Amino acid sequence: MYRPLADKIRPTTLEEVVGQQHILGKGKILNRIVEGGTISNMIFYGPPGVGKTTVANIIAARAKKKFYKLNATNASIKDIQQIIEGLDSFDGINGVVLYLDEIQNFNKKQQQSLLEFIEDGRITLISSTTENPYHYIFKAIISRSTVFEFKPMQDSDVIKALVRAVDILKEDHKNTTIEVDDKALNYFSASSNGDVRKAINGLEVAINSTNPNSEGIILIDEEVARDCTQSKVFNYDMSGDSHYDILSAFQKSIRGSDADAAVHYLARLVKAGDIQSICRRLMVIASEDIGLAYPNAAMIVKACVDSANMLGFPEARIPLAQATLVLATAPKSNSVVSAIDAALQDIEQVNIGDIPVHLKDAHYSGAKALGRGIEYKYPHNYENNYIKQQYLPDNLKSRNYYVPGKNKNEKVIFDYWKKIKE
Incomplete structure (x- = not known):
């Protein structure tokens, strides 16, 4: 049966895994967990093609527990129930490891169905997600798990994986010589945007679609790499x-x-x-x-x-x-957002009091009888179109929401009004 190259070269030991040295390097936390063989609930978070599934498989292989693997894209509560039913069998006597890929595709109810068994240790959950777990995974599961973030691969790491893939392909094509030049490797790496699987898929397409030359060599150069590679991978999700x-x-x-x-x-x-x-x-x-x-x-x-x-x-x-x-x-100032946010905060947290009576609407019969607008001073009747009077409510009359930014434009305006008001 045909196996994709990306699956064929999947590492089976930590030494074969490229990248992620911040968690897999010697002495790092995930390395210690794998070496120790004691597994706890874990969530692997990161973009596609950076080793999440590979590392989960390596960890699971070290555990002396029954291993199940589900993909949340097409799994259901029934699949989880079948696993739970097996917990009381001989196979489940030491507990089970459940690897749940793309856990963000499980709804809250599906995730909750695992809680009881995660909590008592009968199920050890290793899940992976390309989305922020703190946004998409039920908080009760997060609180019982350790979150590990996987980073996009560096070009040098992707090239290491490509070189390993070429060596494996050479074994599969013993009657044909395969040569992949450095420029082609660099192109496959750069166009993958840190996704090892994408780079390897491009390499596989290139080799499978290229005929040997007159010397019997399948030569993969940069031009062939360009022809066999789709648009550069770009990680973007409108809701992610x-x-x-x-x-x-x-x-x-x-x-x-x-x-x-x-x-x-x-x-x-x-x-x-x-x-x-x-x-x-x-x-x-x-x-x-x-x-x-x-x-x-x-x-x-x-x-x-x-x-x-x-x-x-x-x-x-x-x-x-x-x-x-x-x-x-442009020159920068955050005085606008600071002013409105400070005013909104007072409305939420302070007894703001009533509008001064001289500012209230006086354009109706009987307004004067209520004292509306009687003491209001019309600024345009005064020099420089300004006259001092109270505008804020009594409870807030000393508040200062607008603080001019330290830039030329606001300084000029501030100095103008300071001179007028003095």
């Missing part, structure tokens, strides 16, 4: 972590005035075709992070956003890049 992580990095790069990083994260969002999220984030940044330091930024961004929505991709990338660079290079 990658979506919010990229948006977060995008805004923080603009806030930090790093134009290069801002354009980089914009390119990721453009590649994903997520025009709505880009536009919304640019609009809020214009007020949240630039605000009164450069008020015109909001108008420029609105114009760029309107242009982008009218154009659509691919041309939309241009006005979006313009808006991004305007914001990244």
Whole structure:
């Protein structure tokens, strides 16, 4: 039966696993667990193709317990019930190890069905997920498990796996010489974006689809690698972590005035075709992070956003890049968001009191009888269109919500009003 190359070269020992040295390196926690052979409940979190399933299989192989494997994509409560029914049999006398792949696809009820048996130790759960477990996994399961984060592979690690795959392929093609040059290996690695499985699949397609040359050699160079590799893997899910992580990095790069990083994260969002999220984030940044330091930024961004929505991709990338660079290079101030958040906090937490009577609506018959508006001073009747009077409620009259940012524009305005009010 045909076995995909990625499955054929799957490591069976920790020494064969590439990458993840922060948890698998000598003396690291997961390494110690595997070497010790004592298994606890674990959750493996990370992108596809970085070794989660491989490491889970290695750990399970070391346990002297009955081993079950389910994929939450197509498993059901019935499958879990069948495992639970076997706990009282001879096979389950020492407990069982359940490896549950893609656990985020189990709903709350399905996850809860495991709790009793995880808690008393009859089931040891090793689960994997590509989504943030703190968002998608039932909190009671998380509290009984150790979460290990798997990182995207470095190019050097992916190339190690590719070299190992080539060696195995040579064994399968003993009557044919296979040569994969360094540029091809580098291309497979770079286009995989840290996904070892993706890189190996590309290599397998290249070798299986390339005929031997006149010298009987299957030669895989960069050109062949390009032909046999799909578009670069890009980890992006509109409802998942990658979506919010990229948006977060995008805004923080603009806030930090790093134009290069801002354009980089914009390119990721453009590649994903997520025009709505880009536009919304640019609009809020214009007020949240630039605000009164450069008020015109909001108008420029609105114009760029309107242009982008009218154009659509691919041309939309241009006005979006313009808006991004305007914001990244603009002076920064968070005085707007600080002011409104401070005011909202008072509304939530403080007895705000009544509106001063002289500010209340006086445009109706009988208003004067209620004292409405009688003591109100109309600012335009005074010099510089200003007259001192109380506007905040009595309970808040000493509050100061707006604190000018330390930038040229707000300083000029602050100095102007300071002079007028004095």
